[in-house]
Amino acid sequence: MKKIMVIDDSDSMLQIMKALLEKLGYEAMLFTDTSSALLFLKAGINLPYLILADIIMPKMDGYSFCRAVKKIPAIQLIPVIFVTSLGSDWDKKHAKECGASGFITKPVDAEKLQETLKTFSW
Numbered sequence: 001m002k003k004i005m006v007i008d009d010s011d012s013m014l015q016i017m018k019a020l021l022e023k024l025g026y027e028a029m030l031f032t033d034t035s036s037a038l039l040f041l042k043a044g045i046n047l048p049y050l051i052l053a054d055i056i057m058p059k060m061d062g063y064s065f066c067r068a069v070k071k072i073p074a075i076q077l078i079p080v081i082f083v084t085s086l087g088s089d090w091d092k093k094h095a096k097e098c099g100a101s102g103f104i105t106k107p108v109d110a111e112k113l114q115e116t117l118k119t120f121s122w
Contacts, residue, residue, distance in 0.1 A: 070099035
């Protein structure tokens with residue numbers, strides 16, 4: 001089963017994403033902050049094939065997290081997709097500049113999520 005890392009500081013959002021991902025046949029790896037998620041990724045063990053991250057996070061926002069991931073050769077190819085309540089053109093442009101592979105706005109539509117995940121299936 002493919003593992004997908006989900007990073008969000010809202011426990012209810014993590015549970016929603018976990019349920020959606022499991023229904024689609026994925027295993028969700030849940031993290032409540034970007035710092036611990038980055039430490040996990042740097043360890044290089046049991047890596048996810050894709051990361052779904054919120055942008056508005058305490059301490060390190062999603063943009064900074066994505067830039068950090070893209071600077072580490074061992075994990076830089078893991079796609080980062082933002083799942084956020086932000087949706088302005090500036091946010092989408094900034095996401096691309098940070099190296100994000102996709103952008104999904106909340107509330108998350110199950111069909112949109114499935115279509116996005118199919119794009120990165122291999």
